[in-house]
Amino acid sequence: MxxxxxxxxxxxxxxxxxxxxxxxxxxxxxxxxxxxxxxxxxxxxxxxxxxxxxxxxDKVVKNRIHFDFTPDDQQAEVDRVLDLGARRVDIGQGEQSWVVLADPEGNEFCILAAE
Structure with a gap:
């Protein structure tokens, strides 16, 4: 099966x-x-x-699963989705190569550094 x-x-x-x-x-x-x-x-x-x-x-706790996206240009994609209404969030990640954002309902996702 x-x-x-x-x-x-x-x-x-x-x-x-x-x-x-x-x-x-x-x-x-x-x-x-x-x-x-x-x-x-x-x-x-x-x-x-x-x-x-x-x-x-409403969503009230940190996601147990989230999306990771790998763009061609990390900063350009971060700026674009922030302009669309995403927001930066701190889930305890510290200084990392990825950026943690949340969609308009608070669901976290990451934009990774370009490969």
Whole structure:
């Protein structure tokens, strides 16, 4: 029996606003699902889709899992997503080569140094 990794589910108070934000950040198209959720469809070879699920509560603790992104130009991408509404967060990482940011609902993600 085999499995494929097809989706990452993201809880959100406002699935439309958060999925729209991530759609802009990643350049992936958003579409409504039959269940009333919102999916961002990953381009071929880019990884699993992101599925945004409505929840009534706010995020209150540090993520137990997060996204890492490796850009061509770290500072340019940090500046771009900050301009789109991300914010810098300190989760105890100290001085590192990566930058920890949070999306508009507080979900942490990292932008790594360019390779």
């Amino acid at each position: 085999g499995m494929r990794f097809t989706e990452i589910c993201i809880d959100a108070r406002d699935i439309h606003a958060l999925s729209s934000w991530w759609s802009t950040v990643l350049g992936w198209p958003a579409e409504a699902t039959d269940d009333g959720d919102v999916a961002l469809r990953a381009p071929a070879g880019a990884g699993p889709d992101l599925l945004f699920l409505a929840v009534p509560d």
